[in-house]
Amino acid sequence: MDASATERLGDLLRELAPQVLGVLMRRYGGFEECEDAVQEALLAAASQWPAEGVPDSPRAWLITVASRRLVDHVRSEQARRRREVAAAVREAPDADLAPAPGEEGPGDRDDTLTLLFLCCHPALTPASQVALTLRAVSGLTTAEIARAFLVPEATMAPRISRAKQRIKAAGASFELPPPGERADRLDAVLHTLYLIFNEGYTASSGPDLHRGELTAEAIRLTRLVHRSLPDDGEVAGLLALMLLTEARRPARTGPDGGLVPLAEQDRGLWDAALAEEGTALVTAAMSASPLGPYQLQAAIAALHVQAPRAEDTDWEQIRILYGILGRIAPNPMVTLNHAIAVAMTRGPRAGLDLLESLDDDPRMARHHRLHAVRAHLQDLAGEHVAARENYRLAARLTTSLPEQRYLRQKAEAHGEAG
Amino acid sequence: MKFLLSLYADAAGHEAFVTAARQAGELVGGHALADPSLSAVVRVVDGVPAVTEGPYAGAGEHVTGQYVVDCESRERALELAALLPGGVEVRPLMDPAGLEM
Numbered sequence: 373m374d375a376s377a378t379e380r381l382g383d384l385l386r387e388l389a390p391q392v393l394g395v396l397m398r399r400y401g402g403f404e405e406c407e408d409a410v411q412e413a414l415l416a417a418a419s420q421w422p423a424e425g426v427p428d429s430p431r432a433w434l435i436t437v438a439s440r441r442l443v444d445h446v447r448s449e450q451a452r453r454r455r456e457v458a459a460a461v462r463e464a465p466d467a468d469l470a471p472a473p474g475e476e477g478p479g480d481r482d483d484t485l486t487l488l489f490l491c492c493h494p495a496l497t498p499a500s501q502v503a504l505t506l507r508a509v510s511g512l513t514t515a516e517i518a519r520a521f522l523v524p525e526a527t528m529a530p531r532i533s534r535a536k537q538r539i540k541a542a543g544a545s546f547e548l549p550p551p552g553e554r555a556d557r558l559d560a561v562l563h564t565l566y567l568i569f570n571e572g573y574t575a576s577s578g579p580d581l582h583r584g585e586l587t588a589e590a591i592r593l594t595r596l597v598h599r600s601l602p603d604d605g606e607v608a609g610l611l612a613l614m615l616l617t618e619a620r621r622p623a624r625t626g627p628d629g630g631l632v633p634l635a636e637q638d639r640g641l642w643d644a645a646l647a648e649e650g651t652a653l654v655t656a657a658m659s660a661s662p663l664g665p666y667q668l669q670a671a672i673a674a675l676h677v678q679a680p681r682a683e684d685t686d687w688e689q690i691r692i693l694y695g696i697l698g699r700i701a702p703n704p705m706v707t708l709n710h711a712i713a714v715a716m717t718r719g720p721r722a723g724l725d726l727l728e729s730l731d732d733d734p735r736m737a738r739h740h741r742l743h744a745v746r747a748h749l750q751d752l753a754g755e756h757v758a759a760r761e762n763y764r765l766a767a768r769l770t771t772s773l774p775e776q777r778y779l780r781q782k783a784e785a786h787g788e789a790g
Numbered sequence: 791m792k793f794l795l796s797l798y799a800d801a802a803g804h805e806a807f808v809t810a811a812r813q814a815g816e817l818v819g820g821h822a823l824a825d826p827s828l829s830a831v832v833r834v835v836d837g838v839p840a841v842t843e844g845p846y847a848g849a850g851e852h853v854t855g856q857y858v859v860d861c862e863s864r865e866r867a868l869e870l871a872a873l874l875p876g877g878v879e880v881r882p883l884m885d886p887a888g889l890e891m
Contacts, residue, residue, distance in 0.1 A: 531815020772888035
């Protein structure tokens, strides 16, 4: 099997994983047991299909194998101690297991959404929500997830099983949250997808290719949510933000793996198709839905990709959008970006003044980005000695190797200039 | 975020920490260190390795063991460290990834 065939098989399995899990959940209940059974069926498919060929109805094959695994597990459980659930599973008629070949189950799309709500249950920490989503909805193995997060499989496995136990303990069921909770729960789902995207986006090229695949997976999942909820402006906004951010990926790192700042990126390398799709999405969302933080961030990203050269950037519009974002979703990182936009429109001193509001913020006390932005604005203001000191301070405080390398280079460049 | 937890007390009474960190899927690894008198420091001078017996930092307090944890925040790492005996240094590890500026 060549590389592209392997990739197609992976795509197919990822697409089918939540559908198969949804069928099992509706039929038998028991998230933990069903999820394990689906995972085993996916592993069986990944090892058998390349040799034996993809079955006529891959979905039916997976449902059948996963159901058998579930029955086997329940029977062996039952041998030890009699359980009621075993009876229910035993009595499930085999004929009910698989739909006709090629037939798409009626609730597949909603199943994916329901599973996302379940995996992003408020009883879980964000890290557990991320890990469980990648396993139960994306169908990744624990080993793949562990590799993506640069931890041993032995670390990731208990994180996932504890998450499943917590969901069980919270009494969560396989159904959409009640309308009153839907908005908050959707926020959690979007945040989880955003975290998955970011985990992949921050990864440098080279040793971390596995992490880069997370951005593609986050985009795929967000597309599915967008298809289920086409009228939700924030879902569209998040998808647009991801596409517009992803569009810049080819230009983000130089040939030596170093970070290239936005203003210095080769805009010819940006992915025009992604940029166009993201821009269209956010434009449509903002005209039809109430404004939200993801739409605003996407709109700002769209203004950046629309500028043919860095000096063509519509900073005035970006400043206004950051002002609104700071009002509806105040956050020190927004203030940092707002300060840059203020500096670009009203001069570096005005930007530096705005930064002072962050000096007493405990969330920023050890944060390198405050000092990096201050250094950048001091540079623009001609205060090169102060800028050098702040670049050095930022380089000491960052815990990212490529950022540290970049900040040290900036500090050294000032050693020569003055 | 990954953190290195360096211990200075003698290695005992780690059960609470190990249980908590392992069950939460936060324990990446760890090891106990032998006595620093068994250490040697190697420096290459003019292409020739020169070996000095004993620890790098001379007299003073020495690390007795280390753990690496992967957790959501610095606060959580401090919370885990509080389950270990003695003073524990909690130090972030550098991440190979970064964001554009």
